[in-house]
Amino acid sequence: MTMTRATFDELLRTQKDRVYSYALYVLRNREDAEDVVQETFIRAWRRCDAQENRAMLAFLNRTAHNLCIDAIRRRRRTGLRIVDPGAVDVAAIPGPRTVADDPELKLESDDRRRVLLDALAELPPEDRSFVVLHYFQGLTFREIAAACGGQTSTIKVRVHRARGKLRRALGETPSTRIQEG
């Protein structure tokens, strides 16, 4: 039994921005992100028989993750670059109504964010998705493993390695150096 229309409407209202942001940061392509959001929610309506909110969110995360990975692989097969550093789609996304929340203005005004997104784009697709799910969506490793499949320890290691790459890209001096006195 699938969800009722009222449940779906509520799910769409509360989660559409979160899923769209996730897809946008993973794919860095507005059109692909829109397709992922659309397909994710349509699949949820047709196939998701979960009754609890947590299970519904897990379904959304799993579906969006799989669709993003498919989109990246599809672009690889067609020979297209996933991300064009000279034309960052994230900078062109239509932002919220207020200027303070406009991601375009924020991206232009904050180099750190741009560096972060560029470094994120260099990660392997699955690692990119795991990192966004963990740091942006706030999912635990266990929740990511449940949503995307795999072992919790494996995902933890991959996120840890990806975090090191992001950390270096952000330009901070590694704090591991021990200054011997």
Next chain:
Amino acid sequence: MTMPYKPDEVYRHGATRDAEDEQLVGAAFGSLPVVSCPDEVVRRIEQAVDRDGDAATTVAAAAAADSKTVRRRATRPRQAVSGRLGIGLGAGLAAAAAAWLLLARPTAPPEATVARTDGVTVVAAAAWRDGNGPGRATREAREGLALATRLLQRSEQIVFEEALAKPLPGAVRQSLRRTMSLVQGGRG
């Protein structure tokens, strides 16, 4: 005792370093805004869901209207092995008989091909099969048929007269004479 590093740097080892990286990366991600999903995408999703709802209603109504029990046709019983063997054997025999008839069919005599369908042709064909030439076969056939006809005429006349207790009708006698004249080389 000399310490290998300053005491205030101890916390920078291991988990503390990870915690710093975690904090830094987390803060960077925390600065990323939540981007609003375009209204056009939401509208497309709702339209697709609406279409699904209409389709589901139509399908459910059609299923309810067509919910009568459908009786399945009984499958034909499998034929026994003996039956299949019998059919095969019969087909084989028929094929063998047809082949034998084709191969053993006698060559048609020359006179059988001409337009004579009376008894002479038939008997001549029999004489031909006995190894005689065409002329002798035909002559023997005519002589044999003439004798037979006379015998038949006589015997049949006697039989009929005895059976009917009166002479044969003229039509019967005329028919017999015509047959005899044909056999003896009359109209061919």
